[in-house]
Amino acid sequence: MSSYHLSTRERLLAIINDIEIVAKELIENTIAPKAQKMSSTDHAQLVELLVLKDKELKATLQLAAEQAGIEKNMDALREQVRKQDEEINQLQRQLKEAEQILATSIFQARQKLASIAKANKRPVSSEELIKFAHRISASHAICAPLTWQQGDLRRPYPTDIEMRLGFLGKSDLNINGHNLQHPNSLNEMHRNASTVGAGGAGGDIPASAPNQFAWHPSGELHMSMGAGAGSVSLDTRAHKDASQDDVEVMSTESSSSSSSDSQ
Amino acid sequence: MDALETKPQICNIPETKIQPVEIEILPVVYDIIRSVEKDPIDNTAKQKESAECSHKVTELQKTLDAARSTIRKLHGIEYSKEEQLRRLESLRKQLALKQQLIKKYKNVQF
Numbered sequence: 022m023s024s025y026h027l028s029t030r031e032r033l034l035a036i037i038n039d040i041e042i043v044a045k046e047l048i049e050n051t052i053a054p055k056a057q058k059m060s061s062t063d064h065a066q067l068v069e070l071l072v073l074k075d076k077e078l079k080a081t082l083q084l085a086a087e088q089a090g091i092e093k094n095m096d097a098l099r100e101q102v103r104k105q106d107e108e109i110n111q112l113q114r115q116l117k118e119a120e121q122i123l124a125t126s127i128f129q130a131r132q133k134l135a136s137i138a139k140a141n142k143r144p145v146s147s148e149e150l151i152k153f154a155h156r157i158s159a160s161h162a163i164c165a166p167l168t169w170q171q172g173d174l175r176r177p178y179p180t181d182i183e184m185r186l187g188f189l190g191k192s193d194l195n196i197n198g199h200n201l202q203h204p205n206s207l208n209e210m211h212r213n214a215s216t217v218g219a220g221g222a223g224g225d226i227p228a229s230a231p232n233q234f235a236w237h238p239s240g241e242l243h244m245s246m247g248a249g250a251g252s253v254s255l256d257t258r259a260h261k262d263a264s265q266d267d268v269e270v271m272s273t274e275s276s277s278s279s280s281s282d283s284q
Numbered sequence: 285m286d287a288l289e290t291k292p293q294i295c296n297i298p299e300t301k302i303q304p305v306e307i308e309i310l311p312v313v314y315d316i317i318r319s320v321e322k323d324p325i326d327n328t329a330k331q332k333e334s335a336e337c338s339h340k341v342t343e344l345q346k347t348l349d350a351a352r353s354t355i356r357k358l359h360g361i362e363y364s365k366e367e368q369l370r371r372l373e374s375l376r377k378q379l380a381l382k383q384q385l386i387k388k389y390k391n392v393q394f
Contacts, residue, residue, distance in 0.1 A: 026364065027364065028361060028362055028363050028364055028367075029361035029363070029364060029365065030355060030356070030358070030361040030362065033355045033361070034352060034355060034356075037309075037348060037351050037352055037355070040309055040348075041348050044309070044313045044344065047313065047317060048313070048316055048317065048320070048341070051316075051317050051320045051321060052320050071310070071313070072310070075309065075310050078307060078309075079304075082304040082305050082306075082307065083304045084365060085304065085305070085355075085358055085360070085361045086301075086302045086303060086304035086305070087302075087365070088360040088361050088365055088368055089302045089358060089359055089360040089361070090301060090302050090360075091360060091365075091368055091369070091372060092359050092360025092368070093302075093360075094372065095360075095368075095371065095372055095375055098372070098375045098376065098379055099375065101379055102375065102378055102379050102382065105379065105382035105383060105386060106382065108386055109382060109385060109386060109389075112386065112389050112390075116389075
């Protein structure tokens with residue numbers, strides 16, 4: 022019976038079992054009565070078998086010692102393999118990181134190249150850009166003036182006073198026979214408006230303004246019908262907060278006109 | 285490429301000689317058989333011898349059990365020697381391949 026396909030452990034345990042069986046046989050034969058004892062040949066064979074098994078046990082134990090040495094080497098090799106595995110994993114992680122960073126950089130670089138090409142198609146001189154930036158910021162539309170306080174009448178959008186000072190306001194549109202009076206400066210207009218505003222409670226129609234058109238606090242444009250006749254509201258817009266919408270439209274228009282000019 | 289093809293160095297593991305385990309069963313069996321064969325005439329001596337005999341048989345049993353438990357605790361005997369040597373060889377190859385791979389990654393010119 023070939024036992025070489027078995028592991029060394031199984032072989033050793035099998036030999037121990039065999040030794041136990043043979044030793045028991047021998048002892049039983051020794052204590053057995055004469056009539057039941059085996060022949061001397063059998064006895065001798067049993068003894069030989071026991072000795073053989075003992076030799077086999079010692080040889081297999083020697084083999085086990087060699088295998089234990091090999092196993093120690095294998096443990097050391099496994100430790101080295103484990104370290105290599107760790108190093109490979111780390112390298113892999115670093116490569117993936119590098120790939121991600123490179124991919125992001127290439128994408129951003131492509132975007133920048135596209136925007137550079139786009140900008141080169143329509144070059145704009147920096148002087149022109151600065152000029153327009155100056156113009157936009159000069160009217161305090163971007164940032165309030167440093168000296169601005171609560172109650173200051175200045176606004177980031179053109180007020181009605183400024184509109185009247187403009188081209189449309191100064192045109193010879195003469196409704197109801199009223200002649201237009203031209204105020205000397207914007208500051209005079211602001212002073213007049215502020216005194217009226219302070220005197221009138223609840224922000225009534227400014228009577229000191231010589232024009233027939235005036236803004237009601239509710240946001241509607243009122244037209245004066247004559248001395249003491251009251252005023253009629255003009256339905257300029259149906260929205261509740263019409264003044265704000267006007268402002269937004271105004272500001273959008275101004276920006277779009279300036280941007281179109283730049284092209 | 286030649287640098288990559290050369291066999292990678294596996295650090296030399298010192299050969300450690302392990303002493304084999306000593307299991308002596310024959311002397312115990314011999315003692316038992318001798319004490320049985322003595323067969324003294326005197327009754328008291330006979331009883332004494334008989335007690336010693338049974339004690340020696342118990343000792344034999346203990347020796348066998350101890351041998352079995354020692355064998356079960358030994359390392360490296362899960363496989364036959366041939367199988368173990370095959371596994372050792374495959375471990376060496378695995379280590380060599382991994383070292384080559386690492387060297388290749390580190391030497392790559394981008």
